Amino acid sequence: MRRPIFLSIVTIISVSLMVVSNEARQSRASLALHQVDENLYMLANAPSVQGMGGGGNTAIFVTSSGVVLVDTKISGYGADILEQVRGITDLPISTIINTHTHWDHSGSNVEFSDSVNFIVHENTLSHMSRPTCNDGAGYRGGSITNCESFKGDNSKYLPKTTFSTRTSLFSGIEQVDLYYFGRGHTDGDTFVVFKEARAMHTGDMFARRGLPYLDVDNTNGSAIEFGLTLEKAVAGIAGVDIIIPGHDNILRTWDDFVNYSGFYNDLLTKAQTGLAAGQSPEEVIEAYTVPQRYSDFEVTEQRLAATVQHISDGR
Numbered sequence: 446m447r448r449p450i451f452l453s454i455v456t457i458i459s460v461s462l463m464v465v466s467n468e469a470r471q472s473r474a475s476l477a478l479h480q481v482d483e484n485l486y487m488l489a490n491a492p493s494v495q496g497m498g499g500g501g502n503t504a505i506f507v508t509s510s511g512v513v514l515v516d517t518k519i520s521g522y523g524a525d526i527l528e529q530v531r532g533i534t535d536l537p538i539s540t541i542i543n544t545h546t547h548w549d550h551s552g553s554n555v556e557f558s559d560s561v562n563f564i565v566h567e568n569t570l571s572h573m574s575r576p577t578c579n580d581g582a583g584y585r586g587g588s589i590t591n592c593e594s595f596k597g598d599n600s601k602y603l604p605k606t607t608f609s610t611r612t613s614l615f616s617g618i619e620q621v622d623l624y625y626f627g628r629g630h631t632d633g634d635t636f637v638v639f640k641e642a643r644a645m646h647t648g649d650m651f652a653r654r655g656l657p658y659l660d661v662d663n664t665n666g667s668a669i670e671f672g673l674t675l676e677k678a679v680a681g682i683a684g685v686d687i688i689i690p691g692h693d694n695i696l697r698t699w700d701d702f703v704n705y706s707g708f709y710n711d712l713l714t715k716a717q718t719g720l721a722a723g724q725s726p727e728e729v730i731e732a733y734t735v736p737q738r739y740s741d742f743e744v745t746e747q748r749l750a751a752t753v754q755h756i757s758d759g760r
């Protein structure tokens with residue numbers, strides 16, 4: 446009698462595993478590879494994908510000593526990223542940079558080899574290594590910081606290389622420059638510049654041509670500092686023509702990035718001026734219009750309300 450019971454349990458488990466893997470396969474977003482330069486690519490959601498899809502854009506940069514990735518999408522996309530890399534080169538993935546901690550940018554870190562050199566801003570490491578991760582704002586109830594994926598045995602995936610304001614990797618035509626200019630989307634956002642390609646991954650400091658999500662609640666982002674940080678990046682980075690945005694599924698230009706700073710800072714100035722003159726957040730929102738020169742940038746009611754409220758709260 447024991448044997449049939451055992452078999453039926455095995456059957457149930459295998460059926461439920463099949464259901465899970467089918468669900469995972471069905472919810473899988475198609476990805477599209479864009480060549481940026483001879484050795485640089487952007488792995489984005491395919492144009493048909495609506496919403497979050499596989500998460501943020503991944504940069505793939507091939508050096509003579511290995512492959513550098515910037516951001517690893519949401520959890521479960523490690524094999525998809527590796528498959529795309531294998532279509533380009535047989536070299537191992539040697540370095541992974543996360544622009545920030547969020548679940549849709551560091552989700553698949555733990556699906557790569559733990560011999561990879563993981564690199565983040567020092568504030569991002571502090572979010573990844575938090576003792577508790579119970580904000581519940583991320584994917585399927587996980588935390589937005591993705592810190593639960595680095596617990597237990599996976600603590601070996603916590604980045605061992607950090608920086609505070611600026612650092613460079615490799616040299617010559619392989620040089621990669623990492624910049625930090627202050628709080629914004631989170632308090633640990635890195636701009637990654639591929640020098641020879643004249644290209645930059647902005648992470649979610651420029652996710653798409655629209656008002657940003659500002660994570661002031663979980664990772665010490667700031668609506669007020671976001672504008673200043675963009676201005677510092679525009680003034681402090683030279684030699685970039687092409688932008689790999691955090692989420693937009695096409696490449697953008699340096700001019701788009703400069704205009705993004707102008708667009709955001711126009712709203713910041715209008716809000717601060719209105720609030721200082723005694724307007725309520727609702728009155729600031731009512732009075733706001735997108736300047737003609739920034740008409741390519743999307744302003745949703747919800748993002749506008751959240752941004753103005755954060756500014757009003759001094760956050």
Ligand SMILES: [Zn+2]
Pocket residue numbers: 545547550630649
């Ligand atoms: Zn983010």
